[in-house]
Amino acid sequence: MTSTKAVERVLGAVHAKRKGETLGDETLAAVLEDYLGGRIADYQMAALLATVACTGLTRTETVALTRAYVHSGSTLDLSALGRRVVDKHSTGGVGDKVSLFVVPVVAACGVPVAKLTGQGLGFMGGTTDKLSSISGLRMDLGTEEVIDVLNRTGMVISGQSDDLVPGDLATYALRDVTGTVDSLPLIAASIMSKKIAAGTQGVVLDVKYGPGGVVGSEQEATELATLMLRIAQEVGLPARAVLSDMQQPLGYAVGNSLELVEALNALQGKWVPRYTELCVTIAQLMLQLGRPELDAVAAAAEVSEAITSGRALATFRTWVEAQGGDTAQIDDPSKLPSAPHVATVRAASDGWITGIEARTIGTAATQLGAGRFTYEQQIDHGAGLLLGRQVGDRVRTGDVLAELYGTVDDVDAIVATLGAAFRIEDHEPDLKPVVTAILGGKRAVEAPVDGGPAENPAPSNPSPWW
Incomplete structure (x- = not known):
């Protein structure tokens, strides 16, 4: 049941942030405790979160919110x-x-x-x-x-x-x-x-x-x-x-x-x-x-x-x-869950792969059953896709770009979308390190870390699948 004092506190925090004021440690901890205790409604807490998303938090406020989260439950002692x-x-x-x-x-x-x-x-x-x-x-x-x-x-x-x-x-x-x-x-x-x-x-x-x-x-x-x-x-x-x-x-x-x-x-x-x-x-x-x-x-x-x-x-x-x-x-x-092969995406032209739209790949895997659009959704552990190439690889027309696994009704639409996700051009791209x-530590350093695995060069066309 909501509490008048708790509602006043969360609305006061919303108004304070809108005016550019800083929220104290006690206020953030109390509002969080009120929300967990059911003394303020979802929409009132959502108003504060939306205000924070727009106005931001100071470093002090962010640390205070972090501590409030930690103290809201138990901790592990290792x-x-x-x-x-x-x-x-x-x-x-x-x-x-x-x-x-x-x-x-x-x-x-x-x-x-x-x-x-x-x-x-x-x-x-x-x-x-x-x-x-x-x-x-x-x-x-x-x-x-x-x-x-x-x-x-x-x-x-x-x-x-x-x-x-x-x-x-x-x-x-x-x-x-x-x-x-x-x-x-x-x-x-x-x-x-x-x-x-x-x-x-x-x-x-x-x-x-x-x-x-x-x-x-x-x-x-x-x-x-x-x-x-x-x-x-x-x-x-x-x-x-x-x-x-x-x-x-x-x-x-x-x-x-x-x-x-x-x-x-x-x-x-x-x-x-x-x-x-x-x-x-x-x-x-x-x-x-x-x-x-x-x-x-x-x-x-x-x-x-x-x-x-x-x-x-x-x-x-x-x-x-x-x-x-x-x-x-x-x-x-090979004893791990697997899904049936449903399609292959192939290169439509010769050239160098200069880009792969990662989000499109991830969305396609979700559509195949590997991911979920809601937390309650069941997933297919065997579903997903295997890329045949990465950015910087040279391909010829017909080379495999991806293999799709899963259960889906409109696989042709996914194949068409994935084909467009691979950008193929006539020049070798400048590769950015991962x-x-x-x-x-004492300072920021450039990557990779010194002493990295320079003795393990990648093969020239290094797909482990085909």
């Missing part, structure tokens, strides 16, 4: 492990399967990784959906189970529990239906509150920008990364941020089990252009946060050894078993 536990977060993108690679790699290097994640919505898949392709794998661990699996395997990936930052869960659901998802302060507070509440002692933030991500431009990505790093600094959380370009999908696979297979291939040491480079960079940074005595060269060497020795893949398999998953599907990925900057 100090009993006796080692620094790290995490990574991605703002999301088409084909983003980075967690499937970096978490077991870093864990195999002796740094525990605890990751709480969620399902996807729209053109970007979620880590939970990709991992749920594994039969029996539990993604709903309780707090004690999270700590137990982390102790036993060195890594844990689980869905976010309802009692962890419930204030963020409630307001995010409201933001999703009120057009306020893309507010940078709200994004920053949402992301960082979960990292702080999860009890990790170091985090690498993968901020993706471009048509295949949530953030449109590199400038916006820099602003968001800087804001999150400032929040981390305010609460004493060691953090780094990677800016990654999402002008095209990441890797070749887009779809849940398809992406899992690609990640397993990479864990076996198979080079996947752009994807492997980004993963190795993030893994190295996570390792340095967990073991600050390592310099970039030493960290890169350990990451490389964890992959080539097979320890990273073995760590992933052990973790799958610990959370009830079918390890036979890891040993033989990692464009690394922020945090």
